[in-house]
Amino acid sequence: MEKKNRILVKTNNMRSHSTKIISNGLFILLSLSIILFSYFKCIEKELLLPILGSFVTFYIGVLKQISDEDNLFKNLFEAFNNRYDNKLNDLFNELKINTTKILTEDEIKLIIDYFNLSSEEYLWYAKGRIPKDVWIAWKSGILENLQIPQVKEIYENETKTKRRELSYYGLVKELKKQI
The missing domain is CATH 1.20.5 (Single alpha-helices involved in coiled-coils or other helix-helix interfaces)
Structure with missing residues (x-):
C-alpha cells in the first residue's frame, strides 16, 4: 500500500x-x-x-x-486501494504459496470482485483519468496475480465467451497483449 x-x-x-x-x-x-x-x-x-x-x-x-x-484521480486512487483490501491481498499471498488450495465460494467471489475492480481501473485509465505510469503498475500486479493457477482458472472461466469478455470494459483485450 x-x-x-x-x-x-x-x-x-x-x-x-x-x-x-x-x-x-x-x-x-x-x-x-x-x-x-x-x-x-x-x-x-x-x-x-x-x-x-x-x-x-x-x-x-x-x-x-x-x-x-x-x-478526481486522488479519489479514484484511494477508492481502488480501499477495495483492494488486506483480505484479498492475503488470499493472493496464500495462493502463491499453496497452488493446490481449493477455493471456497466466498474466495471465488472475492477473486471475481478483484476482476471487476481491475476492469474499473482500466476503464478510468482508458478515459484518461488514471495516469499511464499508475496503470502500468496496476497492470503489472494484475498480470502477476494471473500467474496464480486458481486465479488464472477463474479468469479464463469468467472471460471464455465474447459476451463475458465485454463485461470487463476492455480489460481482457488489454491484458491479452501481455499474456
Whole structure:
C-alpha cells in the first residue's frame, strides 16, 4: 500500500507541476503581449484591463480544472486501494504459496470482485483519468496475480465467451497483449 501511495504522490506532483508550468508560462506570455500591444498602441488603453481580466479569469479556470482533475484521480486512487483490501491481498499471498488450495465460494467471489475492480481501473485509465505510469503498475500486479493457477482458472472461466469478455470494459483485450 505504501508503494502505491508513493506512486500517487509522484504522479500527481509530476502532472500538476508540468501543467502549472505550461499554464503559468502561457499566462505570463499572453499578459506581456497584451501590455506590449497596448504600449505600442495596437490595443486601446480602455481595452487593456478587460482583456487582462479575461486572461486572469481563464487562468484561474485552468488552475481550477487542474485541481479538480487531481482531486478526481486522488479519489479514484484511494477508492481502488480501499477495495483492494488486506483480505484479498492475503488470499493472493496464500495462493502463491499453496497452488493446490481449493477455493471456497466466498474466495471465488472475492477473486471475481478483484476482476471487476481491475476492469474499473482500466476503464478510468482508458478515459484518461488514471495516469499511464499508475496503470502500468496496476497492470503489472494484475498480470502477476494471473500467474496464480486458481486465479488464472477463474479468469479464463469468467472471460471464455465474447459476451463475458465485454463485461470487463476492455480489460481482457488489454491484458491479452501481455499474456
